[in-house]
Every structure is written in C-alpha cells, then in structure tokens.
Amino acid sequence: MATTSRSVRHGSDDEDPTPAMRRLRRLSLHLLQPAPEGGGSLVPAACAGKRRAGGLDAAAAALTAYLRGRHRKMQARVYEFYVARPELQTPVELPMAAHRDLCFRQMAALVREAGVRPLSLMAADPAEYFAVMEAVGGVDISLAIKVGVQYSLWGGSVVNLGTKKHKEKYFDKIDNLEYPGCFAMTELHHGSNVQALQTTATFDPVTDEFIIDTPNDGAIKWWIGNAALHGKFATVFARLILPLQGKGGEPADMGIHAFIVPIRDLETHAVLPGIEINDCGHKIGLNGVDNGALRFCSVRIPRDNLLNRFGDVARDGKYTSSLPTINRRFAATLGELVGGRVGLAYSSVGVLKVAVTIAVRYALLRQQFGPPKEPEISVLDYQSHQHKLMPMLASAYAFHFARAYLVDMYSEMKKTNDEDVTADVHVLSSGLKSYITSYTAKSISICRESCGGHGYAAVNRFGGLRNDHDIFQTFEGDNTVLLQQVAGDLLKQYQQKFKGGTLSVTWNYLRDSMNTYLSQPNPVTARWEGEDHLRDPKFQLDAFRYRTSRLLHSVAARLQKHMKTLGGFGAWNRCLNHLLTLAESHIESVILARFIEAVKSCPDEKTREVLKLVCDLYALERIWKDIGTYRNVDYVAPNKAKAIHKLVDYLSYQVRLVARELVDAFDVPDQIIRAPIGMQSEAYAQYTQGVGFYRQPT
Numbered sequence: 001m002a003t004t005s006r007s008v009r010h011g012s013d014d015e016d017p018t019p020a021m022r023r024l025r026r027l028s029l030h031l032l033q034p035a036p037e038g039g040g041s042l043v044p045a046a047c048a049g050k051r052r053a054g055g056l057d058a059a060a061a062a063l064t065a066y067l068r069g070r071h072r073k074m075q076a077r078v079y080e081f082y083v084a085r086p087e088l089q090t091p092v093e094l095p096m097a098a099h100r101d102l103c104f105r106q107m108a109a110l111v112r113e114a115g116v117r118p119l120s121l122m123a124a125d126p127a128e129y130f131a132v133m134e135a136v137g138g139v140d141i142s143l144a145i146k147v148g149v150q151y152s153l154w155g156g157s158v159v160n161l162g163t164k165k166h167k168e169k170y171f172d173k174i175d176n177l178e179y180p181g182c183f184a185m186t187e188l189h190h191g192s193n194v195q196a197l198q199t200t201a202t203f204d205p206v207t208d209e210f211i212i213d214t215p216n217d218g219a220i221k222w223w224i225g226n227a228a229l230h231g232k233f234a235t236v237f238a239r240l241i242l243p244l245q246g247k248g249g250e251p252a253d254m255g256i257h258a259f260i261v262p263i264r265d266l267e268t269h270a271v272l273p274g275i276e277i278n279d280c281g282h283k284i285g286l287n288g289v290d291n292g293a294l295r296f297c298s299v300r301i302p303r304d305n306l307l308n309r310f311g312d313v314a315r316d317g318k319y320t321s322s323l324p325t326i327n328r329r330f331a332a333t334l335g336e337l338v339g340g341r342v343g344l345a346y347s348s349v350g351v352l353k354v355a356v357t358i359a360v361r362y363a364l365l366r367q368q369f370g371p372p373k374e375p376e377i378s379v380l381d382y383q384s385h386q387h388k389l390m391p392m393l394a395s396a397y398a399f400h401f402a403r404a405y406l407v408d409m410y411s412e413m414k415k416t417n418d419e420d421v422t423a424d425v426h427v428l429s430s431g432l433k434s435y436i437t438s439y440t441a442k443s444i445s446i447c448r449e450s451c452g453g454h455g456y457a458a459v460n461r462f463g464g465l466r467n468d469h470d471i472f473q474t475f476e477g478d479n480t481v482l483l484q485q486v487a488g489d490l491l492k493q494y495q496q497k498f499k500g501g502t503l504s505v506t507w508n509y510l511r512d513s514m515n516t517y518l519s520q521p522n523p524v525t526a527r528w529e530g531e532d533h534l535r536d537p538k539f540q541l542d543a544f545r546y547r548t549s550r551l552l553h554s555v556a557a558r559l560q561k562h563m564k565t566l567g568g569f570g571a572w573n574r575c576l577n578h579l580l581t582l583a584e585s586h587i588e589s590v591i592l593a594r595f596i597e598a599v600k601s602c603p604d605e606k607t608r609e610v611l612k613l614v615c616d617l618y619a620l621e622r623i624w625k626d627i628g629t630y631r632n633v634d635y636v637a638p639n640k641a642k643a644i645h646k647l648v649d650y651l652s653y654q655v656r657l658v659a660r661e662l663v664d665a666f667d668v669p670d671q672i673i674r675a676p677i678g679m680q681s682e683a684y685a686q687y688t689q690g691v692g693f694y695r696q697p698t
Contacts, residue, residue, distance in 0.1 A: 062604050063611075063665035067400060071131035072667070078135035081114045082106075083671045090140040092458050096287045099142065103288030104230055106143045107150065110136065111177045118151040119175040122339070123159065126414060127407045133343050134350040138672040141468035142288025144347055149225035149289070150174070152340050153183035157235040160336035161258045161307035170260070181233040182226045182263070184294055189218030192481045194256060195330055199238040199296065201259050202251070203303070205317045210306065212236060212261055212299040220295050223475075227263070227292030228279040234294065235307070236261045242319060254319055255326035256333065258307040261299060274299040285467030309336075335422050340476040341429040342410050345436050349399045351469050352440040356396050357663040358461060358678030359389055359447035362454070364660055365683050380656055383649065388450050390652040392443050393662055394618040397611070399436050401598040402591040406432055423489075431486040431587040434479035437472040444469060451677060459690055460675040484576075486583035491559075494552050526634055529643035535612075537596045540619035543636075544589040547629055551582040592619055610658060617651040624648050 068075065082088055088106050090099070110116050121129040129151075137144030155174040158166050173179040190196045198219035201210045214220055221227075227234065236259050246252035263275050271277050280291040303313060310329045311321040323329045363380035370376040379385050406428055413421045448455040448462035455462050473479045533539055555578045562571035572579070595615045602608040623630065624644050630636035636644070655662070670679050676687035 059606060060661045060664045062607050064667040066602055066607060067665060068667065071128055074128055075131050075135040078132060079669050079672055082139045083669065085109065096282055099288040100229060100290050103140065103142050103146050106140065107146050108177055117175050118147060119155040119171065122151060122156065126411045130343055130346040130407055133347055137347045137350050138354065138668060140288060141351065142286045145225065145286055145289050148340065148343055149183060150180060152343050154181035154235055156337065156339050157183060157258055157307065161309050161333060163309055165304065166307060179233055180226055180230045181235065182224045182231040184221040184224050184234040185237045186221065186223050187218065188220045188222045192478050194237065194334065197237055197239065197256055199236065200241050201238040201257065202241040202243065203313055203317055208303050208315060209300045210259060210303065212238060212259065212296040212301060214295045220293050222293050223280060223291050224294055225289050225291055227277060227294055228290035230290060232262065232264045232266060234261050234263050242317060254311065255330055257311060258333065259301060260305040260307065261301055263294065285470060335426050338426055338429045339410065341433040342406055344472050344476050345406060345429065345433040346403050348437045348440045348469065348472050349396065349403050351465055352396050352399065352443055353666045354668060354673060355444045355447045355462065355465055356393050357666055357668060357673060358675045359450050360393060360659050360663045361683065362451050362677040363389060380659065385450060386652040386656050388446055390655045390659065391617060391621040392446065393655065393659060394614045395439060397614050398591050398595045398618045401594045402432060405594045427486055427489040430477060430482035431583060433476065434482040435584060435587045438479055441470055441473055454677050460677050480580065483580045483583040486586060487579040490552055490582060490586055491556060494556055527637040527640055529640045531647065534620060534644060534647055535616045541592055541596060543623055543630065544592050546635060547626065548582065548585040548589050550633065551585055555579055555582055588622055613651065613654055617648065617655055620644055620651065621648050
C-alpha cells in the first residue's frame with residue numbers, strides 16, 4: 001500500500017529524486033532500452049520519417065496482434081484488395097455524382113470480386129462483420145455507410161424483424177447485392193421520436209394488401225440512404241392501421257411496424273407508380289451516399305410484406321402478437337436494430353485511430369525551435385503538444401477495448417436472444433456510440449490544429465474525416481437522446497437496488513459503489529498521493545464509480561423533488577444536464593473497466609507494461625479533467641489533486657516516448673492513411689511530390 005510519504009515530484013535534475021521519481025525514471029530507461037535479440041522492448045524514434053528496416057518492429061507487431069486478434073487477416077484481405085485496385089480508390093477531389101458512382105462500384109467489387117458476403121458475416125460472426133466495416137471505412141467513410149445501409153439496416157431489418165419466409169425470399173439477394181435497399185425510418189418532421197412517425201400502412205381486407213401513404217409533407221421519408229439512386233426496396237416504418245377494429249368501429253392504430261416496399265422496377269430501375277423520390281442533394285460530408293426523400297401515395301404491397309416477427313395480421317384482418325402492448329412491441333422492434341449503433345461506435349474508433357496516427361506521426365516528424373545553438377526539436381517534445389495528443393492516443397486504445405466488449409455482448413445477444421442481455425446491449429450501445437462519436441468529432445479538430453497549416457490541406461485528410469464523421473453524432477440516434485436512455489436505465493437500476501432486485505451485468509458495480517457513496521469519504525485515503533496508489537487500477541476504477549454513484553444518487557433526489565411541482569417531464573428537463581453528465585460518467589466507468597481487464601489479459605509481459613502505462617494515462621487524465629467533482633466532496637484532497645496533475649503530465653511524456661510504436665500497432669497501411677504527412681517514411685518527400693515537386697537528380 002502506498003503511503004503519503006511517497007509523493008510524486010517532477011522537478012529538475014539537480015533535485016534529490018524521491019522513490020516515486022526514481023521509479024518513473026527507471027520506467028523511462030526500460031522503455032528506451034534497445035530490444036535484446038529476440039526481445040520485444042519498445043524503442044522510441046525521434047522522427048516518424050526514420051524507420052528501422054523490416055517495417056513494424058517485434059514489439060509493435062506483438063501489440064498489433066493483440067489489438068487485431070482473429071480479425072486481422074480479414075481486414076488485411078480487404079485492405080489489400082483495394083490497394084491493388086487504384087480505380088477503386090477515392091481521390092481527394094471528386095464531384096458528387098462521380099463519388100456516388102464510385103462508392104457503389106466499391107461496394108459491388110467487395111461483394112462480387114473480393115468475395116466478402118457482409119450479411120452472411122453479420123449473421124454468423126458479427127465481430128468479423130464489424131471488422132470489415134472498419135476496414136472499408138478506411139477506404140472511404142462513404143463506403144462504410146453505404147455498406148452499413150445495405151447490410152446493417154436494410155438487410156438487418158429483414159433478418160431481425162422478419163420471419164422465415166422473408167429470409168428465404170430476400171437474404172441471398174440482399175447479400176449478393178442483387179437487391180440493393182434502403183431503411184426508411186426518418187421523416188421530415190420526426191427523427192429521434194420514432195413513435196410519432198406519421199406514415200401509415202392501412203390494411204385492406206378485400207385485396208389482402210397494405211396501403212402505404214404519406215399523409216402530409218411532414219411525413220415524407222427524409223435522409224434515406226441508397227434511395228436517391230441505387231435502392232430497389234425500402235424497409236418502411238409506418239403506423240399499422242386496421243379498419244373498423246378500434247372503439248366504435250373506428251380504425252385501430254397498432255403502432256409502428258416495418259414493411260418491405262419495392263420502390264424501383266427490378267429490370268428497368270424505373271421508380272414504381274405511387275412513389276415519388278427526390279434527391280436530398282449535396283451534404284457537408286458522405287457525398288458518396290445517395291440520400292433521398294420518399295413520398296408514398298396509395299402504394300399497395302402484399303400482406304406478406306409486413307415484417308411480422310413481433311406482430312402479424314391474418315387474412316381476416318385479425319392482429320396477433322406475443323407482446324401485449326404497443327410500447328412492448330416498439331421496444332422489441334428497436335432493440336433488434338442496435339447493430340447500427342454498434343457499427344457506428346466501432347467505425348468511429350477506426351476514424352479516431354487514423355486521425356491520431358496522422359497527427360502523431362507528423363508531430364514526431366515536424367521540428368520547430370530548440371535550445372540556443374542546438375538543433376530544433378520535434379513538436380511532440382513540447383509538453384503542450386503531448387497534452388493535446390497523448391491522452392487522445394490513450395483514449396483510442398481505451399475505446400478499442402470497449403468496442404470489443406460491446407461486440408462480444410452483441411454477439412451473445414444474437415446467439416441467446418436473452419432479454420436481459422438485449423436490454424444491456426441496447427443501453428451500452430447507446431452510451432458508447434454517443435460518447436465515442438462525440439469524442440472523435442472533437443479530436444479530429446484538435447488533430448487538425450496540432451498539424452498547423454499542413455493539417456489544413458485536403459490531401460492530409462482532416463477536413464474529409466471531420467466532415468464525413470460529423471453525422472455519426474446524429475444518425476442511429478442523436479447523441480443527447482441516447483445519453484438520456486443511458487441515464488433512464490441507470491435510474492431504473494437504482495430503483496431496483498433499493499427494491500432488492502438483481503442488477504444487470506454491466507451495472508453490477510453500483511451495488512458496492514453506492515454503498516461506498518452513502519458513507520463518508522475516507523480522510524486518510526483522500527490524501528494518499530503515492531505513485532503506487534495513483535496507478536493502482538482499484539483506486540482509478542473506484543474513483544470513476546464513486547463519481548457515477550454520487551451523480552446517480554443526487555439526480556434521483558433532484559428528480560423526486562422537482563416532480564412534485566413540475567411533473568415527470570418538467571422534472572426531467574430541469575435535471576437534463578445533470579442526467580447527461582451521469583450517463584457520460586457511467587460510460588467512462590465501463591470503458592476504464594474494459595481497459596483494465598484488457599491489460600490484465602495481455603499475454604506478453606512487455607506489451608502489458610506499455611498498455612498499463614497507456615491505461616494509467618487514460619484513467620488519471622479523466623480524473624484530473626473532473627477534479628472539481630472529487631474536490632467538492634473531499635474524495636481527493638488538494639495535495640492528491642496536485643500529485644494527479646503532475647503524474648498526468650509525466651505519463652503523457654512517457655507515452656510520447658513510445659507514441660510511434662503505439663500508432664504503428666494500429667497497423668493501418670499507408671495506402672489507407674493516405675495523408676502524406678502521416679506516412680511511415682519520407683513524409684515530406686511524398687507531400688512535396690503530391691503537389692508537383694520532384695526530386696532533383698543527384
């Protein structure tokens with residue numbers, strides 16, 4: 001156990017070093033040691049342009065193998081396919097029409113030439129499917145979204161909301177791209193509030209058909225991917241209306257259901273009668289995806305086109321469902337569509353890796369200023385630059401392991417159909433998608449800024465990455481709305497605790513940490529500032545979980561107070577910012593728990609030591625960011641807060657020493673990185689040649 005005498009000090013060389021300081025310096029020397037023959041020590045390089053022969057060194061290769069796991073081969077196969085096909089690579093400048101055409105050709109080539117069957121992968125091995133999604137996103141984010149619309153959304157809706165007859169009719173033709181399709185949920189007036197959609201599907205018992213109608217302009221299906229050009233079918237979400245089955249012979253509204261609606265002729269590709277399709281036009285980003293708007297006027301479809309897993313209509317018009325209420329059916333329907341959110345969280349981590357890789361490699365390459373009469377130093381040697389990029393690099397690693405956990409949970413859900421696991425995945429995917437995509441969006445701008453003027457060049461990718469990724473914060477659920485779902489579930493779990501109920505797996509920690517919160521902080525441990533204590537995973541995780549429990553307890557009390565005067569909706573709105581902070585705190589706790597577990601599970605000792613360093617930076621930097629919360633309740637005393645701050649600075653420096661190896665371990669080929677300033681070698685030469693300069697003959 002650490003004691004208060006072993007404080008963290010980072011002074012000048014002529015100061016007497018404390019034991020903690022000596023320990024940190026020993027770690028630095030260990031990381032700087034040349035690798036012994038056959039060994040795996042990480043060796044930092046002063047410049048990204050100076051690569052050792054043989055590409056990835058053994059240590060980075062070991063770390064890469066641990067990160068990639070069993071999906072590395074599939075991702076390499078996808079990368080190699082596109083690298084070998086220059087005509088399928090997306091240029092920096094491309095008109096919208098050409099980009100859309102290229103994006104469809106890229107997807108068709110993946111399926112028909114590379115032999116990848118995404119829908120089959122999604123059904124058999126979701127983890128491999130998401131790995132493919134990350135890889136195609138490296139080729140072009142528009143391609144990843146195009147593939148996601150075709151397989152996660154259109155294909156996923158048929159597989160997850162339909163029954164055997166639908167899978168037999170559509171599965172293979174969706175998988176081989178014979179049936180390109182759309183996912184028509186969002187309307188002009190409603191996006192997040194799906195239960196308020198206005199499109200109707202009225203059953204006609206005479207003809208045994210549903211009649212799809214857009215009752216007003218607010219119900220026009222909007223932002224529908226694949227609709228403007230390529231889609232032949234759409235899964236349309238509409239209100240199921242049964243004539244004469246309501247009170248007093250009125251029509252009965254059975255709530256939101258999904259229907260397969262053909263929108264174009266399979267042979268001529270002409271838009272079918274009763275359907276109007278218009279192009280949503282040029283967007284901020286993702287212009288390889290053809291988003292369109294759909295209006296329906298008395299479009300008739302067979303009764304069998306109802307995706308009837310959770311509710312069905314018989315020939316006589318009788319409605320049956322295994323779920324007794326509209327709300328239960330709606331929740332079950334949306335619960336089966338979480339794959340889209342899982343995919344976005346997964347892909348967003350891939351985007352973050354690319355942005356961080358470019359920024360770190362350039363920061364190692366770029367040299368500016370230095371001591372008098374001495375060479376200029378790398379900009380990554382400046383503390384301010386380390387402060388910008390090293391916690392971000394640590395976060396990329398943290399998110400990597402969190403998304404792996406999410407995919408494992410999703411895979412378990414698909415295998416078992418367990419209701420508790422399904423509920424857990426729904427909330428976990430909401431939280432991780434929101435948290436990761438928001439963090440990545442902010443980080444891309446920081447990476448651009450950290451690369452100075454050269455970061456502003458389109459060829460160096462940040463503008464395109466920012467614009468293409470920005471919408472990740474909105475589609476598949478607005479991030480603010482998703483965080484509210486997380487907060488709502490936490491409050492439900494909180495209520496269960498005091499009723500003696502069982503907590504779901506991801507929320508188990510609340511049982512203990514809530515008890516800890518309800519007791520006063522220990523004034524002794526609040527002052528501990530020793531390095532061993534601060535870098536103890538138990539201290540870090542306890543701090544994260546204490547914060548979440550404190551926020552949960554306090555917001556529950558506030559809601560109860562305000563409900564007396566404002567009602568449920570008003571109380572929720574009054575406490576909304578508090579609720580969002582609670583949700584983010586919980587998700588950070590989940591991310592850290594998975595990172596700590598990944599460090600423990602790493603089989604290679606030297607790789608494990610480096611991962612522990614990165615994990616410590618992630619945890620302590622997050623604690624420091626919210627140090628006010630801990631200080632306000634005396635969980636952390638002033639001396640401990642100061643020690644945390646100093647240690648974060650020093651850990652950032654330590655991570656800087658192995659930053660090149662850490663980004664190399666992402667193992668993203670140069671042809672996928674594409675930014676000249678982010679190349680593994682001769683970055684400046686590639687940059688100058690890219691704008692037209694060529695080397696002078698020697």
